[in-house]
Amino acid sequence: MSDLTEGYILNNRYEIHEKVGEGGMSFVYRAIDLESGNVVAVKILKKEFCYDEEFIKRFRNEATAAQKLSHPNIVSIYDMGNDDDIQYIVMEYIDGLTLDKLIKAKKKLPWRNTLKITAQILSAVEHAHSHNIIHRDIKPLNIMITEEGVVKLTDFGIARAVSSATKSAASDSAGSVHYLSPEQVRGGFVDERSDIYSIGITMYEMITGSVPYDGDSHVSIALKHIDGKIKPPHEVDPTIPYGVNDLIVLATRKETNKRFQSAGEMYERLLKVMKNPYVSFLVDYENAEDEMDMTVAPEEENITLNGESSGVIAEENAGEEKTAMVRNVVLQTITYLTAVIVSILVLIFIVSRHNMVRKNFTNYNIIQYKVENYTGMLASTVKEAVESCGIRVEQELVENDEYPAGYVIDQSVQAGEILQEEDSITLSVSAKEGSVIVDDYSGKSFQAVGT
Template sequence: MIGMLSNRYMLVQPLGEGGMADVFLAIDTLLNREVAVKILRGDLSGDAVALLRFQREANAASALSHPNIVEIYDVGEENGKHYIIMEYVRGRTLKQLVQQRGAMDKNEALSVMEQLVSAVGVAHKNNIIHRDIKPQNVLVKDDGTVKITDFGIATAKDAVQLTQTDTVMGSVHYLAPELARGEVASMQSDIYSLGIVFYELLTGNVPHTGEAAVQIAIKHMREDIPSVREFNATIPQSIDNIVIKATVKSKANRYLNCDELLEDLKHCLDENHLNDEVLVFSENKENGDTILLPEMSAVRERKKPSLAYTIIGLGLTIVAGVIFVMVMVLGNMFEPVNRIVTIPDVTGMNLDDAKTELNAVMISVSSVRYQLTDNIPEGQIISISPQSGTEIEKGSTVILTISEGIYFTVGDYTNQNIEDVRTLLANTKLTIRVENEPSSIFKPGTIIRQELQTPGTKLDPQRQYEIKFIVASDLEIFIPQVINVEINTAKATLEALGAKVTLTKLYTEGLTAEQYAALIFDVVVQVTPNVGSLYIQGETNTITLSYYAS
């Protein structure tokens, strides 16, 4: 469909097709700018639910003003065609970017997430839940700016659901567990989806896959999200903890709002988060089997059963109940006694050996966490959760924490020679900055102070850091005017400036009577080097003051 719309928007080319609408690139002939036009499919123009969803998108997005939300310019209808005029973002979707490039660098992923969370936070503050956050609904401009689009199934927080199919929204890969169980969407369900997007940016993949949507939904309900550090061990634990907290099963344990999430995203790389431990939540995972996914076909109306069928059905139910009780009782009587196993101690082992030891007693590893330690070599198991010695059922899973290596502990380098310290730190990731400070107390080249990294700080040996040393240098002064100044006063003045001073007595022998009569005793008559010259206080240098002693 290429042509004019409302005598203003000239449709240029199709950009995409959706289940509810088609999107076109168009020219706003009034303002002479490119726009995107979303037009409700013709076969849905009479569908009240589809029309209401379409209007919801327009209302939701137009109510929001944020640099990371696609702007809505106009909404209208012409000859039964309902349309939305939107900002045209030249670029590609975030999904396309990840598919083409793979996992992002952590700093780039953080930048994208800060933009997304800021935008979703504004929507939440306007009582709008997006309900379909996924990379396919995020556009990426060439300069790296991202913009959220597609508020087609967004609702006000207190809005009534449209239909049963509205119970589960968006792509199942980003679906919060509570939505799969049919609960109402909330800010926390959007935050869960943001957490999955963050995971995908860091690893290049979604955490759960399956052949059918129901399989993926069950995984979201029952299985932990794998640690991003399993994919890339250089990702700090503080970043992994953000994913963990955003995607925890219980809404009560998730971030309360986007402001909390944004705060962690902004500060997770701060040095005070360097040694963060793995975030662990104690919660009972929902194990209900009821999963509400969009209906594939209409539910057929059932006929009311006859009385005879009711009586037969009741009898069968009673018989089935008796059989069920007998099976449960007899099953428990003859239940094998070796279903319970004790978790072996695998600390100190490497991952492969630990898995072999655990598999021998039918225990598997659900996830692996990595963290730096004080003294445990890289690759060795630090701990197991539940802890070793705990009795669990066969087939259960455990979480292993593995040493990522040993911290580098910053020393106290003051009073040491800067070149010796350079040699000492040559094989570390520390970048050394030096600032010279003239000193008469410290020997030149001696470290007077250290900044940026205090003694005892534990650093990740794989990360780059800076340390600054204030290093003593030779004192430099311009020799002040001390001629005719009392000798001890002149000496004290120069020493206060940091100079070494030598006093030399002059003798009167050889002076004429006139010269002797003009003498002033005990004052400076000569300075070496000369007054006004630049003097560098080296190890052996000195200023010599000459005078006639009384």
């Protein structure tokens, strides 16, 4: 038995309600835990997986390991077991939608939203890696997003059970080939960096709206992970900042030692990119020597110039020996003094130019922010993202029945316009009658709030 009917009570405890999802290896139902009264999600293995003893053993071992994980961005596992031939796992119920559905609905996500979602994924993966658990099947279908914008990563450890114990996979399971790392395709050694690659591919799909590799068959797609070349996101969409582009490019390197070496390392770089998204941090190794020559050239010219000035030798034709000696001494003295004066002038010029450049750099180092269309987005998320760029955000509550409370319905600055640091934008936020905006006093003392 695999597809349960509504009202079925599993192991005299879990009352099955409607089906809320289906994957290549399982069905997912919303259910009620009759002991606690809580709403839970119950994953039921499909019939073809229920009679493979090796698979079931590995499945339970991996589920047991994942059950030890406790993290706000990981779907909690509460229970597992079987009811006759029904193998099941009881999990935290998430009232939201998968990242896969979100991408399909939005076509592609703004780069700032992509970074915020990725930050939560990395936080979850770093926690799992610290417990020696590698996900192995990170993809949008295994990432849930709540109405509050919280990311929840699902199916920890399940991928290992599938790849180790089954000889064939259903179509949805095989669909993971779009996100497999090259070493997984080869059947080689898999470690934390394999998850990094899959996160990079997921980021690529979020920000461009499509996966980097596609084809007529799973085999052709898999081979592209090994020898194909990913088109950088910035070339797909020039509005994607270079820092965001570099983050994805580095995560999807084919050689594991050239990727981020841990989720923590990628997370730290992501935070830097959030602050300076338009700054590229990748080095083009093929042109590294040329770039270095271009950087050093001005210094070499200055050195050569000084050398020529101090090395001028005055030569006189044959004449009276005394006159020649005096003339040479005078010329050398004049040359020396000229060189000293020129050196001082050059030094003064360099210092003044340096100060001017620093002043100009300070003047031009103004953070500019391109306004996006925030309509329909959660106001708190928009406010946090915009304020991180130095833009002041004001909110005004507007009664509105079209959007739930807390969502942006209008904005004072239109999408596409450019704001600079200290500029302001006003968001019209949907609200119910009588609602007010409360400032964030997290971390402040009662006395500080009172004043």
